[in-house]
Amino acid sequence: MKPARLVYAAFALSMVGSLGLVVYYFVGESAQVEGILLGLALGGMGVGVIGWATRLMDVPTVVEEREPLESSTSEVTQTEEQVSQEAVTRRRMLLRLALGATGTLGAALAIPALSLGPRPGQSLETTRWTSGARLVDSFGTPQRPDDIPLDGIKTVFPSGFEGAADSQTVIIRIDPELLDLPEGRDGWAPEGCVAFSKICTHAGCPVGLYRAQAKQLLCPCHQSTFDVTTGCTPVFGPAARPLPQLPIEVDEAGYLVATGDFPEPVGPSFWNMDTE
Amino acid sequence: MLRWIDDRLGAAHWARKGLKKVFPDHWSFLLGEIALFCFIILLLTGTYLTLFYRPDAAPVIYDGPYEPLRGREMSAAYESVLRLSYEVRAGLVMRQIHHWAALVFVASIVAHMVRVFFTGAFRKPREINWMVGVTLLVLAIGMGFTGYSLPDDLLSGTGLRIAYSAVVSIPFVGPYLAFLVFGGEFPTEGIISRLFVLHVMLLPAVVIGLIVAHLGILWRQKHTQFAGRGRTESNVVGKSFWPQQFFKSFGLMLLTGAALALLGGLVQINAVWNYGPFDASAVSAPSQPDWYVGWLEGAIRLFPAFEPTILGVTIPSMFIPGVVIPGIGFTVLALWPFIEQRVTGDRESHHILDRPRERPARTAIGVGGILYVTILTVAGGNDVLALTFNVPIEAMVWFLRIGLFVIPLAGGFVTYKLCREMQSSGARVARREPGTRLRRNAEGGFEEVEPDLKS
Amino acid sequence: MGRGWAIGAALVVALTFPGESTAQEGYSLEVAKIATMAQADEVDGRRLFEASCSTCHGVDGMGTENGPSLEGVGEASADFQLRTGRMPLANRGQAVRKDPAFTDERIEALVEYVGSLGDGPPIPEVDLTDASLVAGQDLYIENCAACHGATGAGGAVGNEALAPSLSIATEVEIAEAIITGPGQMPQFDFSDARRNDLVNFVVYLRDQPRPGGADIGGIGPVPEGFVAWLVGLGSLLIICRLIGSSRKAEPEEAA
Numbered sequence: 001m002k003p004a005r006l007v008y009a010a011f012a013l014s015m016v017g018s019l020g021l022v023v024y025y026f027v028g029e030s031a032q033v034e035g036i037l038l039g040l041a042l043g044g045m046g047v048g049v050i051g052w053a054t055r056l057m058d059v060p061t062v063v064e065e066r067e068p069l070e071s072s073t074s075e076v077t078q079t080e081e082q083v084s085q086e087a088v089t090r091r092r093m094l095l096r097l098a099l100g101a102t103g104t105l106g107a108a109l110a111i112p113a114l115s116l117g118p119r120p121g122q123s124l125e126t127t128r129w130t131s132g133a134r135l136v137d138s139f140g141t142p143q144r145p146d147d148i149p150l151d152g153i154k155t156v157f158p159s160g161f162e163g164a165a166d167s168q169t170v171i172i173r174i175d176p177e178l179l180d181l182p183e184g185r186d187g188w189a190p191e192g193c194v195a196f197s198k199i200c201t202h203a204g205c206p207v208g209l210y211r212a213q214a215k216q217l218l219c220p221c222h223q224s225t226f227d228v229t230t231g232c233t234p235v236f237g238p239a240a241r242p243l244p245q246l247p248i249e250v251d252e253a254g255y256l257v258a259t260g261d262f263p264e265p266v267g268p269s270f271w272n273m274d275t276e
Numbered sequence: 277m278l279r280w281i282d283d284r285l286g287a288a289h290w291a292r293k294g295l296k297k298v299f300p301d302h303w304s305f306l307l308g309e310i311a312l313f314c315f316i317i318l319l320l321t322g323t324y325l326t327l328f329y330r331p332d333a334a335p336v337i338y339d340g341p342y343e344p345l346r347g348r349e350m351s352a353a354y355e356s357v358l359r360l361s362y363e364v365r366a367g368l369v370m371r372q373i374h375h376w377a378a379l380v381f382v383a384s385i386v387a388h389m390v391r392v393f394f395t396g397a398f399r400k401p402r403e404i405n406w407m408v409g410v411t412l413l414v415l416a417i418g419m420g421f422t423g424y425s426l427p428d429d430l431l432s433g434t435g436l437r438i439a440y441s442a443v444v445s446i447p448f449v450g451p452y453l454a455f456l457v458f459g460g461e462f463p464t465e466g467i468i469s470r471l472f473v474l475h476v477m478l479l480p481a482v483v484i485g486l487i488v489a490h491l492g493i494l495w496r497q498k499h500t501q502f503a504g505r506g507r508t509e510s511n512v513v514g515k516s517f518w519p520q521q522f523f524k525s526f527g528l529m530l531l532t533g534a535a536l537a538l539l540g541g542l543v544q545i546n547a548v549w550n551y552g553p554f555d556a557s558a559v560s561a562p563s564q565p566d567w568y569v570g571w572l573e574g575a576i577r578l579f580p581a582f583e584p585t586i587l588g589v590t591i592p593s594m595f596i597p598g599v600v601i602p603g604i605g606f607t608v609l610a611l612w613p614f615i616e617q618r619v620t621g622d623r624e625s626h627h628i629l630d631r632p633r634e635r636p637a638r639t640a641i642g643v644g645g646i647l648y649v650t651i652l653t654v655a656g657g658n659d660v661l662a663l664t665f666n667v668p669i670e671a672m673v674w675f676l677r678i679g680l681f682v683i684p685l686a687g688g689f690v691t692y693k694l695c696r697e698m699q700s701s702g703a704r705v706a707r708r709e710p711g712t713r714l715r716r717n718a719e720g721g722f723e724e725v726e727p728d729l730k731s
Numbered sequence: 732m733g734r735g736w737a738i739g740a741a742l743v744v745a746l747t748f749p750g751e752s753t754a755q756e757g758y759s760l761e762v763a764k765i766a767t768m769a770q771a772d773e774v775d776g777r778r779l780f781e782a783s784c785s786t787c788h789g790v791d792g793m794g795t796e797n798g799p800s801l802e803g804v805g806e807a808s809a810d811f812q813l814r815t816g817r818m819p820l821a822n823r824g825q826a827v828r829k830d831p832a833f834t835d836e837r838i839e840a841l842v843e844y845v846g847s848l849g850d851g852p853p854i855p856e857v858d859l860t861d862a863s864l865v866a867g868q869d870l871y872i873e874n875c876a877a878c879h880g881a882t883g884a885g886g887a888v889g890n891e892a893l894a895p896s897l898s899i900a901t902e903v904e905i906a907e908a909i910i911t912g913p914g915q916m917p918q919f920d921f922s923d924a925r926r927n928d929l930v931n932f933v934v935y936l937r938d939q940p941r942p943g944g945a946d947i948g949g950i951g952p953v954p955e956g957f958v959a960w961l962v963g964l965g966s967l968l969i970i971c972r973l974i975g976s977s978r979k980a981e982p983e984e985a986a
Contacts, residue, residue: 035373
């Protein structure tokens with residue numbers, strides 16, 4: 001096909017596509033049709049314009065000389081002189097004060113940026129868990145040990161704070177014989193139920209993957225793996241801290257309750273965290 | 277008409293200079309244009325999206341056609357994206373074109389940057405433009421991240437959580453800075469509207485300003501060109517801006533639009549309805565950011581559980597891969613022209629481009645660097661890789677940890693050797709004199725003199 | 732000559748019956764045994780079990796070092812494992828779906844027998860008529876998406892374990908898996924209504940509308956990134972190559 005005909009055809013196709021789009025807007029909704037028609041409209045015109053530029057224009061190659069980029073020495077000197085006129089440069093003290101005033105003004109204008117957010121205070125060190133708070137699921141139903149099947153996992157929150165992000169906790173039921181928790185935590189596993197913060201200590205994703213046979217929690221974001229039987233100590237991946245364990249017991253009514261907040265900060269580490 | 281304008285602006289002389297301006301013709305000089313055109317398409321489709329999107333984290337009840345979420349509580353932002361996708365005519369295709377354009381935008385910036393690097397186009401007088409370009413790359417990544425976090429869905433919210441943790445991990449200032457940026461402890465209601473301001477106002481303003489500077493500097497300095505017949509350091513050989521180059525560029529813009537339109541209509545992207553609204557206690561797997569943040573994700577995945585406490589200050593395990601390494605990397609990248617100047621001692625202006633093989637050391641370092649970043653990006657999807665090749669995740673992680681150092685070093689080494697090889701056997705190296713040089717030796721015979729090659 | 736034939740015959744035999752893992756060998760032998768039992772009128776679950784399962788699970792299903800005890804796993808577990816072909820296990824490692832080794836009749840008999848070993852969950856009734864998609868989606872994201880993915884595409888969950896794609900399982904199989912937690916999957920104790928919601932949603936995921944176009948895997952940014960580079964930038968690179976000149980082309984004489 002002669003280049004000219006190709007270009008004509010391309011423009012014609014483009015017009016078909018554009019008109020088609022206008023009509024289709026009123027009769028249909030499929031993104032696929034819209035995309036194809038738009039592609040035709042734009043593509044047809046693109047091929048036409050390029051075909052015209054490359055095949056139908058008789059444009060010679062041109063040589064353009066480069067002028068030197070840098071200005072002449074006298075020009076540069078004159079500019080320097082223009083900038084550093086005596087009227088400005090002689091007054092050293094004034095210059096220093098002016099610069100100083102600009103700097104302090106900048107600081108003053110920048111200070112309202114501190115209104116953007118509160119100070120962290122103790123927020124990163126505490127959650128909503130308190131002594132006596134019942135473990136509830138996302139619907140608010142308090143949990144008994146039997147509500148969690150053996151080798152099962154549930155996401156729980158403190159009663160009254162369902163959905164509170166910093167308090168999200170997983171409770172897992174394990175055969176108590178398999179547990180090898182750190183010192184002093186034997187009472188934290190009533191009937192084989194162990195509760196850990198769900199927030200990964202690496203980058204804060206919810207540690208939602210539980211390998212029931214291996215008794216390991218895996219974080220899907222960066223594959224940190226925690227061994228539940230030893231208190232969620234990290235065994236693989238970039239997390240360096242175990243998932244904090246929630247001290248729990250069974251109250252008189254038979255429901256699982258916390259006996260306090262997590263003993264360490266939940267979530268990713270920070271520079272001045274207190275892990276004692 | 278021209279006279280009307282010229283009477284008021286005196287534009288004729290200046291306009292003619294511009295229209296006559298010569299641009300060389302090489303296909304690889306069009307890569308930067310693709311990036312520019314992607315950006316234009318992002319602006320156009322993005323403006324359309326802004327008219328429908330609500331940057332509001334306040335909860336609403338969904339009442340639209342997507343059944344599995346009907347009656348669910350979700351942020352107004354998420355709801356507006358669902359509405360745009362399912363209830364606004366042409367809304368979905370606009371949204372998808374916008375997202376595909378973002379992915380191709382950063383890809384084309386990288387391709388353009390790679391071309392500029394390997395041809396030495398960043399050398400004097402173009403160091404400033406190189407730094408502008410690197411800044412544009414960083415800003416483009418930032419625009420992408422803020423943009424795909426706007427729908428407030430489960431996947432992007434997980435990414436926000438990780439970003440928050442990265443800020444928190446900075447020693448001394450981390451928690452304060454994170455609370456300032458986010459407006460409190462994660463998750464906050466305010467972050468969505470702040471991301472919106474960044475994404476549609478502050479970042480585009482800086483990007484547009486820098487693009488204008490980038491093009492302005494290019495216009496002023498004139499484009500570089502490859503060596504060839506009739507081409508010297510003091511001329512530019514090519515075609516004039518009007519009509520040919522302009523038409524070609526305009527056509528390329530249309531074709532870029534066509535490619536993105538086809539992608540936007542035919543291939544589904546970021547189907548946020550599948551993930552559901554963001555829920556801080558839920559997560560889906562696999563979880564990845566968009567590809568241009570993949571290198572950061574990979575770095576965080578591969579870095580081991582190293583969390584020392586130095587003089588009472590804990591250095592969280594994600595600080596080094598998440599903050600330090602990217603900081604160093606981008607700084608080295610931005611300062612590369614000056615690093616190379618230091619090492620080679622070459623402070624001349626250059627308007628003729630190198631062929632990569634003429635600079636084996638730079639090319640080898642570039643290849644090594646590209647392999648390094650590629651492996652990090654690939655590592656960002658290591659669980660998908662493990663699934664695809666039916667390999668345990670742990671093995672994949674170790675393979676990538678080791679490969680991260682071995683492969684770039686090996687690749688750089690091989691590249692260096694290849695460049696030297698291609699130099700000595702290359703048919704038309706611009707600076708090599710034609711013919712064989714012979715020398716008479718002491719015995720009276722002739723021997724060939726090895727050409728003195730640049731390294 | 733005779734010795735040559737003997738060696739040749741030995742070679743043929745050796746090649747036809749190559750040594751394989753014990754489990755595989757055991758499996759093939761059991762299948763052979765079952766074939767010879769085809770004469771029985773009523774399939775006896777207990778005898779079937781002894782023939783096909785006891786090597787690993789013990790004569791009374793109480794377990795050996797090769798396989799766990801089946802006491803209390805219930806009909807649901809046996810039905811799931813047998814119908815999806817996960818059991819009998821072909822290789823060491825994760826039990827994966829394959830063609831069932833037994834006919835429906837035999838499966839029923841085995842299920843009845845295993846169910847009698849203790850007090851485990853029965854085969855669940857699945858009734859999707861009143862199931863709520865909304866509740867199902869909520870439950871799915873909360874409990875299943877972390878391993879199986881938001882679109883049910885499955886995923887690697889570490890240490891060689893794979894959470895499979897959910898596109899093939901029948902409604903009953905899904906319900907059984909939820910109840911029994913096969914392999915590395917945890918057990919979930921939902922009410923019947925909630926479980927039906929979940930099953931309904933999993934089934935919905937397969938045929939849900941994809942208004943944006945081709946799915947490319949449904950696992951998000953990884954395939955999207957590949958497509959952006961290969962198809963998006965790739966096509967544009969080809970176009971650039973076509974529009975612009977390459978170094979090989981000599982420049983025309985300067986005007």
